[in-house]
Amino acid sequence: MSERLTGIEPIQREPLATQIARRLVDYLLSGQVAPGERMPSERQLAQAFGVGRSAMREAIKSLSLIGLVEVRHGDGTYLRKTDSSLLPQVIEWGLLLGEPRTRDLVEARQKIEVAIAGMAAERRRDDDLAALRDCLERMRRIADQDGPAAEFVEADVDFHVRLAEAADNTALRDVIGGIQALLRVWIGRVIMAGAAESSYQEHIPIYEAVACGDAAAAQLAMEAHMVSAAARLERALMASRAAQPLAANNAAPSSAAAEP
Numbered sequence: 001m002s003e004r005l006t007g008i009e010p011i012q013r014e015p016l017a018t019q020i021a022r023r024l025v026d027y028l029l030s031g032q033v034a035p036g037e038r039m040p041s042e043r044q045l046a047q048a049f050g051v052g053r054s055a056m057r058e059a060i061k062s063l064s065l066i067g068l069v070e071v072r073h074g075d076g077t078y079l080r081k082t083d084s085s086l087l088p089q090v091i092e093w094g095l096l097l098g099e100p101r102t103r104d105l106v107e108a109r110q111k112i113e114v115a116i117a118g119m120a121a122e123r124r125r126d127d128d129l130a131a132l133r134d135c136l137e138r139m140r141r142i143a144d145q146d147g148p149a150a151e152f153v154e155a156d157v158d159f160h161v162r163l164a165e166a167a168d169n170t171a172l173r174d175v176i177g178g179i180q181a182l183l184r185v186w187i188g189r190v191i192m193a194g195a196a197e198s199s200y201q202e203h204i205p206i207y208e209a210v211a212c213g214d215a216a217a218a219q220l221a222m223e224a225h226m227v228s229a230a231a232r233l234e235r236a237l238m239a240s241r242a243a244q245p246l247a248a249n250n251a252a253p254s255s256a257a258a259e260p
Contacts, residue, residue, distance in 0.1 A: 119168070206222050
């Protein structure tokens, strides 16, 4: 009987289609295929990746479901044109697959938010505090009433955007504005896992430190929130990955029936 060693987790084997999908995302986002342009054929891609056409077909189907590519029967597969509605889907796919560039965004967000909190404490104005209080009140009300997750996500994102505005630094404000899609995906994943109340409670000391003008306390409170939020995100993603093989197994009979 084998014993489980502390601190060592079994290696998780990913389905081949998932591995191909990750590689396809890298290929498509590398700029070799322009938005709106037709991709190489399924046969060409399968040969280039050294995999079977059936596995390549499943990978393309996955990217089609999240809106990254468009399959036009009889005409080929096209990379969708980039727009505001596509970005969250690409980020969501990246998070689920552990895509390195998205992980880098998460890490960068943690560092940026801590800096913003400290600067906001030093530079905030009365109207900034009023806006932050409004965001907190919306979060509290939604969490208390077990309201729609989407509304909580918007209030949470608004808090961080208003905090960046209070920091009165255009570069940092633009960075936070540019990653709002990431924030919505990240916070949405966490809130769907039932963490609205915890998230709300973690925002209170951030606001209080900013209101008191205590930059050090604001940075500490934000760092604690970021660490906690990142841990919740990781747990949510692990649960999603664990559910993927089950979903695939449940869908297997119908997929097999549809196989030409």
